[in-house]
Amino acid sequence: MDVHDLVSDTLTRIADGLEDQPDAVWDQPSLCTGRRVREDVAHVTMPARMDDDQFAQQMAAMGGDFQRFSDHTARRDGSLPVGEHLANLRSARLAAWEPPGGGAMGALHHAVVHGLDITNAVGLDRACSDEAALVVLDGLTDGGAAQFFGTELTGMRLVADDLDWSWGEGRTVAAPAGELISLICHRELPDGRSLR
Secondary structure (H helix, E strand, O other): OOOHHHHHHHHHHHHHHHHOOOOOHHHOOOOOOOHHHHHHHHHHOHHHHHOOHHHHHHHOOOOOHHHHHHHHHHHHOOOOOOOHHHHHOOOHHHOOOOOOOOHHHHHHHHHHHHHHHHHHHOOOOOOOOOOHHHHHHHHHHHOOOOHHHHOOOOEEEEEOOOEEEEEEEOOOEEOOOOHHHHHHOOOOOOOOOOOO
């Protein structure tokens, strides 16, 4: 399976997990600070709704501040109908999207991390395959992507207790792969666990 197939599969798993959930689940907080599930889905699916010109125009309207633009767009588009969110998650356009400078691997990290922000927050099955989880775990650790989340992994041994994966030396932190990804990405799990 190539990386874009992993992206498409991850997005489909998020949609499948949310499809039959009550509206109340969509209003629960995700692990992404300040966002509910519906706003996190709106963030993930932004490339399905916006072409490059629209993106550039709206970024310019926000003074080029991506975080401000991203938060504004997630809040605004979070109110879209659930059916539209699900259709956007399953769209071929979103599955083919690559973040500027991030390529297909950046798209996979984006889908997996935010998918887990949702599923870990509300107790749904992991929003990615074993293969995708392993690729992202390796990217966060050996690939150094954890630094972008401000997470310090020195002195830790990370162990996925549901997959054959471990990394590092020191204090052992063992958890299912999906929870480890969220922890490495500086998230706090619903039970209060974090690497902060």
